[in-house]
Amino acid sequence: MKKNLLITGGAGFIGSHLTNFAREAGHSVRILDNLSPQIHGADAVFHAPEGVEFVRGDITSRDNIEACLEGIDTIVHLAAETGTGQSMYQIQHYYDVNVQGTALLFDILANQPHGVSKVILASSRSVYGEGAYLCHNCDTEGARRFPSPRSPKQLAAHVWEPVCPVCNGPVSATATREDDGLAPASIYAASKLAQEDLVKVGCTALGMGYAILRFQNVFGEGQSLNNPYTGILSIFSTRIRLGLPLPIFEDGAETRDFVHVEDVAKAVLRSAEQESFVSGTMNVGMGNPTPIMEVARLLCQSMDSPIEPHVTAQYRVGDIRHNYADIGNLEKNLLFTPAISLEAGLKRFCEWVASQPIPQDYLDKANAELKERNLMG
Numbered sequence: 166m167k168k169n170l171l172i173t174g175g176a177g178f179i180g181s182h183l184t185n186f187a188r189e190a191g192h193s194v195r196i197l198d199n200l201s202p203q204i205h206g207a208d209a210v211f212h213a214p215e216g217v218e219f220v221r222g223d224i225t226s227r228d229n230i231e232a233c234l235e236g237i238d239t240i241v242h243l244a245a246e247t248g249t250g251q252s253m254y255q256i257q258h259y260y261d262v263n264v265q266g267t268a269l270l271f272d273i274l275a276n277q278p279h280g281v282s283k284v285i286l287a288s289s290r291s292v293y294g295e296g297a298y299l300c301h302n303c304d305t306e307g308a309r310r311f312p313s314p315r316s317p318k319q320l321a322a323h324v325w326e327p328v329c330p331v332c333n334g335p336v337s338a339t340a341t342r343e344d345d346g347l348a349p350a351s352i353y354a355a356s357k358l359a360q361e362d363l364v365k366v367g368c369t370a371l372g373m374g375y376a377i378l379r380f381q382n383v384f385g386e387g388q389s390l391n392n393p394y395t396g397i398l399s400i401f402s403t404r405i406r407l408g409l410p411l412p413i414f415e416d417g418a419e420t421r422d423f424v425h426v427e428d429v430a431k432a433v434l435r436s437a438e439q440e441s442f443v444s445g446t447m448n449v450g451m452g453n454p455t456p457i458m459e460v461a462r463l464l465c466q467s468m469d470s471p472i473e474p475h476v477t478a479q480y481r482v483g484d485i486r487h488n489y490a491d492i493g494n495l496e497k498n499l500l501f502t503p504a505i506s507l508e509a510g511l512k513r514f515c516e517w518v519a520s521q522p523i524p525q526d527y528l529d530k531a532n533a534e535l536k537e538r539n540l541m542g
């Protein structure tokens with residue numbers, strides 16, 4: 166059945182791909198996006214694809230949201246501030262946009278007539294904090310454990326790996342499931358968890374269906390090259406083009422689960438198209454951990470750069486060490502398995518980067534902001 170979608174944050178990285186897929190599939194799309202200068206650059210102009218209605222407005226404005234709801238049956242809520250490190254000192258702003266914005270959306274849905282029957286939330290693997298680990302010290306079979314976020318003291322001592330919360334022994338990362346413990350390590354993560362609760366409680370109370378999609382590290386064509394606060398591959402691609410060094414936090418062995426943006430957009434669209442009322446909470450990742458040092462080297466190779474990434478032993482408070490997804494629910498509920506490998510996705514990303522103007526590099530500025538506040542060591 167054709168849907169009438171409102172995509173908040175639809176001019177952004179994931180939203181643009183989703184918009185294209187949704188239009189190709191014959192759905193109608195309206196975008197609400199404020200074209201945040203941090204993401205789109207100053208004086209940004211957005212050229213909406215043909216047939217797509219673009220409303221420039223803010224998720225924190227009642228008037229702007231109300232102006233977008235007519236005729237909508239499905240909301241995909243992507244608009245958010247997304248920088249983990251930045252969230253640790255722009256706390257009120259992150260809560261205003263991510264949490265109050267979502268609360269306002271539900272306040273309107275609760276108090277105004279509308280035809281919305283489903284809300285899909287872009288959540289994040291960050292809600293798990295460290296996610297799931299196995300302890301072979303407690304149990305030779307491997308006991309499932311959920312270490313607390315690493316403390317500033319632990320990070321300052323360069324003890325990078327989390328330890329077993331039961332025996333303090335070594336643990337190894339395993340795939341995190343949706344029903345595993347939730348322990349946000351950053352303000353951004355806490356705001357995403359608050360969004361999840363608002364969507365779950367709000368939709369249940371108002372009789373709407375919902376899906377909560379916990380994205381892993383999304384990469385690919387179209388990720389903002391202006392934003393120094395998120396998107397390691399975009400940030401590093403700029404530094405490579407400018408011939409700048411690639412500093413890697415900790416010892417480079419920290420891992421992330423990289424998933425290509427097209428796979429993510431397809432998963433979101435599937436969940437929007439799904440007729441079942443509640444699609445539940447699903448991880449969206451490849452299900453593979455890749456060390457940051459390895460991904461930086463692969464990027465250099467893909468961009469034919471002689472730069473050798475180097476570890477700095479620096480760290481950011483709020484960063485997690487490892488996390489990768491168990492994607493069983495995604496495969497079972499949406500019958501969808503992400504298909505674009507890291508290597509194939511990097512090739513596409515690098516071709517796109519080469520077609521873009523070279524932006525300025527603001528990584529040093531972003532790191533200086535953290536250092537000033539003792540959020541980076």
Ligand SMILES: NC(=O)c1ccc[n+]([C@@H]2O[C@H](COP(=O)([O-])OP(=O)(O)OC[C@H]3O[C@@H](n4cnc5c(N)ncnc54)[C@H](O)[C@@H]3O)[C@@H](O)[C@H]2O)c1
Pocket residue numbers: 173174175176177178179180197198199200201204205222223224225242243244245246247262266287288289290379380381382383384388389
């Ligand atoms: N990219 C990732 O790796 C990743 C991982 C986990 C979760 N997510 C989530 O996915 C969603 C989309 O992320 P993205 O990578 O496309 O980010 P993005 O920054 O490219 O897009 C976000 C869009 O939201 C808009 N926006 C920001 N503040 C707004 C406001 N106050 N009102 C209206 N619009 C606003 C921005 O202008 C931008 O176009 C976010 O909710 C993010 O938390 C992304």
